[in-house]
Amino acid sequence: MHMAGISTRSLALPLVVTLTCGSAALAQGPGPAVTTLLSDPRLQQARAFIKADHERFVRELVTLTEIPAPPFKEERRARAYLEMLKEHGLSDVEMDQEGNVMGVRKGTGGAPMLAVLAHLDTVFPEGTDVKVKREGTRLMAPGVGDDTRALALMLSVIRAMNAAKFTTAGDVLFVGNVGEEGEGDLRGVKFLLQRGKYKDRIKRFLAIDGGDQGGITRGGVGSKRYRVTYKGPGGHSYGAFGLVNPAYAMATAIARFSDLQVPSSPKTTFNVGVVNGGTSVNSIPSEVSMDVDMRSESCAELKKVDDAFLAIVKGSVADENRARSTREGSVQADPKVIGERPCGETSTEAPILKTTAAVVQAFGLKPTFSVSSTDSNIPMSLGIPALTIGRGGPGGRSHSPDEWTDVEAGGVAKSVEVVLGIILAVAGER
Numbered sequence: 001m002h003m004a005g006i007s008t009r010s011l012a013l014p015l016v017v018t019l020t021c022g023s024a025a026l027a028q029g030p031g032p033a034v035t036t037l038l039s040d041p042r043l044q045q046a047r048a049f050i051k052a053d054h055e056r057f058v059r060e061l062v063t064l065t066e067i068p069a070p071p072f073k074e075e076r077r078a079r080a081y082l083e084m085l086k087e088h089g090l091s092d093v094e095m096d097q098e099g100n101v102m103g104v105r106k107g108t109g110g111a112p113m114l115a116v117l118a119h120l121d122t123v124f125p126e127g128t129d130v131k132v133k134r135e136g137t138r139l140m141a142p143g144v145g146d147d148t149r150a151l152a153l154m155l156s157v158i159r160a161m162n163a164a165k166f167t168t169a170g171d172v173l174f175v176g177n178v179g180e181e182g183e184g185d186l187r188g189v190k191f192l193l194q195r196g197k198y199k200d201r202i203k204r205f206l207a208i209d210g211g212d213q214g215g216i217t218r219g220g221v222g223s224k225r226y227r228v229t230y231k232g233p234g235g236h237s238y239g240a241f242g243l244v245n246p247a248y249a250m251a252t253a254i255a256r257f258s259d260l261q262v263p264s265s266p267k268t269t270f271n272v273g274v275v276n277g278g279t280s281v282n283s284i285p286s287e288v289s290m291d292v293d294m295r296s297e298s299c300a301e302l303k304k305v306d307d308a309f310l311a312i313v314k315g316s317v318a319d320e321n322r323a324r325s326t327r328e329g330s331v332q333a334d335p336k337v338i339g340e341r342p343c344g345e346t347s348t349e350a351p352i353l354k355t356t357a358a359v360v361q362a363f364g365l366k367p368t369f370s371v372s373s374t375d376s377n378i379p380m381s382l383g384i385p386a387l388t389i390g391r392g393g394p395g396g397r398s399h400s401p402d403e404w405t406d407v408e409a410g411g412v413a414k415s416v417e418v419v420l421g422i423i424l425a426v427a428g429e430r
């Protein structure tokens, strides 16, 4: 975790901090153009507005949290968010074919489009109790933090931009996207950047999907997931004894896979998470399957594990067909990809990273950099400068039924200001 060339000393003046201007910086590298955001009178206006806007933020956060949004079933929440976006003076507010909802805040020109995202989906299945409970400033409900807080935050940021009449050079596309969690497999962002109408226009990308406001995700952990189905002729456990058994082949593969050596740095992992199959204790199974997950911070290491795994599956089939009789048929394995998150990273020298870190620091926070698996994986893998930034907190227990987030007014205001500052700096504030 290093500071990407930003010296703490050069940013020591708390109120007149100069920021590298996004548009010039991203076009030509860090240039002489600077803006003094923290001394801009509009920021004071925005601050006053954000304070007064607090109750609405909490209200919208509660409303959105209480609309369930399981993977692949985000539509109700998406429709509600679409209606909310419509109240914010954006143009082209719409839902795309994948279910993402979005609107454009027009820039004055001279810089490319910035996409800002928060994800609509939660990890929680249908039927989960999503009623928000409140204790003081603490809100408790599944999904209230990850990533619903960012959805509400994004609306507050747009309102603050409007209230203080901030303009940006580049258009800003605000998106509530589907499919970030688990089997959603980043489908929302994949559609947005590979097939959506703005795919050729989005040249910078910010996902709001972390807790701590100083935390910046600059690298995407790649992952690949398989469901491997082994099939064989099956038969009676006693009468057909001696025939090939797909369970033995799969067990061989699991045992060999478990012996694979992977580096701890760059962190590389693998797991057999689900095994299924068979019909009865006295039958040789005709079908068994396993779900496998592999991840790495490094694209090259991920490929190594992937290649090794496929070779192990192949070998396990060949060995079983050699070890027992194939007179009724042989064992076969079919590895099907059920998830793929490409890896990628944003360089520590990238203007978007330097600009974002400078803003975070200007607000008195310490930027820290990490590698994770988020919606930013997709733009990173496509070479689009991308970061995942924090939605603020404190909060915790995300992906668990007792997830919570704290909405103390001062803390919320600060997170709105920081995200506002980052968007203005990256989109090229005017």
Ligand SMILES: [Zn+2]
Pocket: 119, 146, 147, 180, 209
């Ligand atoms: Zn999330």
